[in-house]
Amino acid sequence: MDYKELMRQAIEMRERAYTPYSGYQVGAALLSKSGTVYRGCNVENAAYSPGICAERTAFVKAVSEGEREFSAIAVIGGAAGGSLELAPPCGICRQVMREFCNPDTFEIVLGTGPEDYKVYTLSQLLPLSFGPENLEKQENV
Numbered sequence: 662m663d664y665k666e667l668m669r670q671a672i673e674m675r676e677r678a679y680t681p682y683s684g685y686q687v688g689a690a691l692l693s694k695s696g697t698v699y700r701g702c703n704v705e706n707a708a709y710s711p712g713i714c715a716e717r718t719a720f721v722k723a724v725s726e727g728e729r730e731f732s733a734i735a736v737i738g739g740a741a742g743g744s745l746e747l748a749p750p751c752g753i754c755r756q757v758m759r760e761f762c763n764p765d766t767f768e769i770v771l772g773t774g775p776e777d778y779k780v781y782t783l784s785q786l787l788p789l790s791f792g793p794e795n796l797e798k799q800e801n802v
């Protein structure tokens with residue numbers, strides 16, 4: 662699975678976004694270390710805060726199927742009916758990635774399409790992060 666194909670998967674998933682409130686559609690394709698791709702889109706809600714981002718949809722699908730190790734995620738956005746745009750993951754999604762991924766090796770593929778993307782590590786997008794290891798020495802865990 663190369664990153665061009667991962668980006669294509671994210672673009673395909675973006676079509677399924679449910680965005681009656683923002684009209685901003687996001688697709689994500691998450692590659693597990695086992696080689697399976699889990700795809701997600703954003704799903705909004707009339708009460709607003711229950712809405713979920715595309716990246717977290719993909720993570721929740723994957724983790725609930727038993728996956729725990731991931732190598733990369735491609736993300737793409739853009740207004741419904743408009744052109745594809747680079748969609749930087751929000752802070753909450755970056756933190757969810759941090760829970761399951763090594764920040765120095767997990768790669769985030771961002772751009773406007775399969776021919777135009779850049780690859781970032783999670784460390785680059787979420788420096789000096791707080792993660793599971795920070796709680797390892799707690800006696801109450």
Ligand code: THU
Binds near residue numbers: 685748751
């Ligand atoms: N959105 C995502 O799906 N991923 C992000 O990382 C940023 C924002 C969604 C949430 C909402 O449905 C829409 O984009 C506008 O904020």
